[in-house]
Amino acid sequence: MADLATADIGMPEQGPTLGMPRHHMAIFAGLFAFMLVAPFFLYPVFLMKVMCFALFACAFNLLLGYGGLLSFGHAAFFGSASYVSAHAAKVWGLTPELAVLSGTVVAALLGLVIGALAIRRQGIYFAMVTLAFAQMIFFFSVQAPFTGGEDGIQAVPRGRLLGILDISADRTFYFFVLAVTFAGLLVIYRIIHSPFGHILKAIRENEPRSVSLGYRVNRYKLAVFVMSATLAGLAGATKALVFQLASLTDVYWTMSGEVVLMALLGGMGTVFGPIAGAAIVVTLQNYFATFGAWVTVIEGVVFVVGVLLFREGIVGVLSRWLRKPL
Amino acid sequence: MFELLGIPPQALFGQLLLGLINGSFYAMLSLGLAVIFGLLNIINFAHGAQYMMGAFVAWMLGNYLGLGYWWALVIAPVVVGASGIVIERLMLSRLYHLDHLYGLLLTFGLALIIQGLFRNAYGVSGMPYTAPPVLAGGQNLGFMFLPNYRAWVVVASLVACFGTWFLIEKTRLGAYLRAATENPTLVGAFGINVPRLITLTYGFGVGLAAFAGVLAAPIYSVNPNMGADLIIVVFAVVVIGGMGSIMGAIVTGFGLGIIEGLTRVFYPEGSAVVIFVIMALVLLVKPQGLFGRPV
Numbered sequence: 001m002a003d004l005a006t007a008d009i010g011m012p013e014q015g016p017t018l019g020m021p022r023h024h025m026a027i028f029a030g031l032f033a034f035m036l037v038a039p040f041f042l043y044p045v046f047l048m049k050v051m052c053f054a055l056f057a058c059a060f061n062l063l064l065g066y067g068g069l070l071s072f073g074h075a076a077f078f079g080s081a082s083y084v085s086a087h088a089a090k091v092w093g094l095t096p097e098l099a100v101l102s103g104t105v106v107a108a109l110l111g112l113v114i115g116a117l118a119i120r121r122q123g124i125y126f127a128m129v130t131l132a133f134a135q136m137i138f139f140f141s142v143q144a145p146f147t148g149g150e151d152g153i154q155a156v157p158r159g160r161l162l163g164i165l166d167i168s169a170d171r172t173f174y175f176f177v178l179a180v181t182f183a184g185l186l187v188i189y190r191i192i193h194s195p196f197g198h199i200l201k202a203i204r205e206n207e208p209r210s211v212s213l214g215y216r217v218n219r220y221k222l223a224v225f226v227m228s229a230t231l232a233g234l235a236g237a238t239k240a241l242v243f244q245l246a247s248l249t250d251v252y253w254t255m256s257g258e259v260v261l262m263a264l265l266g267g268m269g270t271v272f273g274p275i276a277g278a279a280i281v282v283t284l285q286n287y288f289a290t291f292g293a294w295v296t297v298i299e300g301v302v303f304v305v306g307v308l309l310f311r312e313g314i315v316g317v318l319s320r321w322l323r324k325p326l
Numbered sequence: 327m328f329e330l331l332g333i334p335p336q337a338l339f340g341q342l343l344l345g346l347i348n349g350s351f352y353a354m355l356s357l358g359l360a361v362i363f364g365l366l367n368i369i370n371f372a373h374g375a376q377y378m379m380g381a382f383v384a385w386m387l388g389n390y391l392g393l394g395y396w397w398a399l400v401i402a403p404v405v406v407g408a409s410g411i412v413i414e415r416l417m418l419s420r421l422y423h424l425d426h427l428y429g430l431l432l433t434f435g436l437a438l439i440i441q442g443l444f445r446n447a448y449g450v451s452g453m454p455y456t457a458p459p460v461l462a463g464g465q466n467l468g469f470m471f472l473p474n475y476r477a478w479v480v481v482a483s484l485v486a487c488f489g490t491w492f493l494i495e496k497t498r499l500g501a502y503l504r505a506a507t508e509n510p511t512l513v514g515a516f517g518i519n520v521p522r523l524i525t526l527t528y529g530f531g532v533g534l535a536a537f538a539g540v541l542a543a544p545i546y547s548v549n550p551n552m553g554a555d556l557i558i559v560v561f562a563v564v565v566i567g568g569m570g571s572i573m574g575a576i577v578t579g580f581g582l583g584i585i586e587g588l589t590r591v592f593y594p595e596g597s598a599v600v601i602f603v604i605m606a607l608v609l610l611v612k613p614q615g616l617f618g619r620p621v
Contacts, residue, residue, distance in 0.1 A: 070427045117606055120613040124369045124426050125565060129609065132562040135555070136602035143595060253558060257434060264431065296442030303435025307428050308417060 020189070023324055027272060028186075035178055044170040045242065050282045051181040052239040057262035057274030058188050059231035064260075065269030066192055067224040068204030069119075072127045072256050073134030074232050076114065079251025080137055081107040081233030086153040086246035087146055095163050096176065100237040107233020108226055110137070115225030119218055131253060138251045152247030156240060173242070180238050184231055189271060191227060200224055232259075254296075261299055264306045267313025272326050276315050338591055339470035345587020346580065347476055347545065350483035353579025354538040355560045357490055358531035360569040364507045365527045368418060368429030374557025375440040376532045379406045380539025381548045382444060385455050395458040395544075402540045407533030414528040419521070437554075444550035452549030479541050486537060487576045494572055503527065562605045568618020578616060 020028070038047055056078055063069050085103030088094040094102065118129045141147045148154070158168040167173045191197055203210045203217050211217050240246040249255065258281060266277025281299070288295045306313070312320065319326040355373060362370045370376075383405050384398035393401070413436065421428050457475040464473040494500035506513040506520050514520045539553070546552055567578030582601055590597040608616065 070430070072430075117609045120609050121565070124363075124430060127427065127430055128369065128561040128565050129605070131558055132565065132602050132605055135558045135562075136599050139598040139602075143598070253554075257438070260431065260434075293442040293445035296438050296445070300435045300438030300440075300442060303438065304417065304432055307432040307435065308420060311424075311428070 020193075024189075024271065024326075027326070028182075028189075031275070032178075032182060039171060039174045044174045046282075046286060048170075048174055048177045048242045049239070050279050051177050052235045052242060053259075053262065053278040053282050054275040055181045055184045055238075056232055056235035057259055057266070057278040058185055059228050059235060060259045061263045061268060061270075061274040062188050062191060062231065063224055063228035064263055065273075066197060066200050066204065067221060067228075068200075069221065069225065070127045070260075071118075071130040071225075071228070072253070072260065073114070073130030073132075073137075074228075074259050075251050075253060075255035076130075076134035076137040077107040077111055077229040077232040078236035078239075078255060078259075079141065079246075079248075080110055081236035082240040082246040082250045083141065083147050083153065085237035086156040086240040086244075089159060089241060090153060090156045091146075094159075096159050096161055096167065096241055099159075099241065100180065100234065103237025103240065104230055104233045107236065108230040111226045111229020111233075112222075115222050115229065119221045119225065131256065134251070134256055135253060138248070138253070141248060141251050147246070147248075150248065152245055153240075154245055156244040156246065158241050158244065177238055177242060180234065184234050185275075188231060191224075192271065196220070196223070258299070261303060261306075263313075264311075265302060265313055267316030267319070267326075270313065270315045270319060270326050273313050273315035277313065280314075333591055335469045336471075341587040341591045342584060343470070343472065343476060343587075344590070345584040346480055347583070348586060349580040349583020350480050351538050351542060351556065351579075352560055352563045352583050353487050353576045354483050354534055354541075355557070356563045356567065356575045356579050357487055357572065358534040358538075359560065359564055360567075360572065360575045361490070361494070361534075362528055362531040363569050365503065365524055366414075366418065366422070366429070367426050368421070368433065369426075369561075370528075370531065371430055371433035371557070372413075372436040372440065373433075373532075373535050373560070374553025374555075375437040376406055376410065376553070377535040377539040377542070377556070378444065378550060378553035379409070379440065380536025381455070381543040381552060382448075382539075382550075383536065384540040384543050385453055385548045388455065395540075398540050398543075399537070403533035403536040406536035406539075407529040410532030411525055411529040414525050418528065419524075437557075441550050441554060448550060450550060452547030452552075455543040455548050457544035475544055479545065482541055483538070486534065487579075490534065491572045491576065559601055562601050564615075566601070566605050566608045566615060568615020570615070571617045574615075574617025 035047070035051070056074070060071070060074050063071055063074075081103035083103075084106045085099045088102045089096065089099035114130065114133045118126055118133065121129055142149060146153075158173050161167045161176060167176050199210070199215055199220055202213075203215065203220055207217055236250060239250070262277035262281050263274045264277070265280060266275065267273030284298065285295055288298065310317075315326050355377060359370060359373055362368060362373075380402045383402040384395070387393040387398045387401060388395075417432060417436075418429060421432060461475040461478050464471055465477075466472075492500075494503060502513065502518050502523060506518070506523055510520045542552070563578055563582055564575070566582065567574045569575070582604065585604070586597055586600055589600040596603075612618075
């Protein structure tokens, strides 16, 4: 697994407990400040979509870039959380934070089951197993009564935050999504830079050696799988409220492919790469939406070019130029 | 008419036949994946798209050049196999020194490109492709009606599968291939051109997928998405069987097709997911797959 995540140029010099290096803090603060003012001159729903996918891609990258595990089935967690959150908000009438929470919990449980089975195989087989289980969830979603089949769950109410504050307008809901996204991103950052994250990297680089050092490798793999699934679920659950829609697109394998693309394009194993990748892919989809299947072709070309020439990703290259881990 | 377990025999044997047909495609596709994986260490995600290309080349030959089914059965695998050889030379060969996952990502991108291009050109509704007149009609076997074309598909795929098995297990070329799978460096040192062997293997695996596509064209409509979902089921088949043995891939493919058919009779709701459930069970009991070598 040593070739994967070539962009991950070592750790910052401080020990894992000493918090963020200054330039990471500056980037987070800059991003946050930008996102605070952005809805006043950019379309808020577009920005919310970018944020949901940024969180999704970072959750995926936690597994691939740091755990070295390529899941081709992350749509299962994103999509099922999206369905549960939409169902909770619409049918059970839960408040938005509880709806998102219930979607996230379901994704975590699903991650536990699928993860426990998938980590029994390595490498390519792991990718195929996750893809197959995600397809199983897709078929389940097609047939299950509460998902609404081809129509999906439409007109999901955003409701009142904590049952008090009305956040159904785009401009107000935006700040709910902003808070969820940044909380998620900071959690991921914390996981990556914790002792747990370092052991993950050790397992990624040399699994037999980590075993010989006494680590129960499978427990670490399962733990990071569940964390990644949970955070992907958080993104999916939020997305259902943003678009007020949960549909089969969210659980289909194309969604799993898209999140891989975001991580690859931005830079696997970098902190900020998946955010950049998500922003680019979502923008691309937005502007080429009228060209039909050409979006698929372009995504395919980006995949091929990315794998052949550009494996570090955008942020990976930047990070090499600046000689700083980003 | 007699009944078996409360199921009319027409329904039972009809679904069994359908399962056998699906199994033929699972077997041919998983066989191609296994052969490619054996030598290239790459999981060919574009396999479903190449299967679809086979069906489309058959349709194009018929529509633009007036060449019939039997020509298509020969030409389509060669054309698609040749496109595979180009892909291997230009792209895949640059990835052998990297992590295997990059091969998966690259072929995934190729699958997106191929499917997208065909969707743009031909839409998603699908085009009909008729079987040759020789294979029209069917036989009444007393307990069921057997369409000739479906019987032909099963026979043709059995021949293709066992032909491949013979080629790999019993011929000199196959011996080189198996040796190169075990230790490419050593085989190269004996003067065998391993890179060319790799290229031909990829071309052969892809050609086999296209052959399956031509066989499928008269049964399913020819449509750009026909391989996309199928390939994921084939991945599950590959995980269940393990990619260690050629015969294993054939047996698992046909077996799972039949199990799927039976599920459709006894518990229709479960037929879409039964293969994935079996995959979960196999992962619990024998993670390396039924025919896989222990890790």
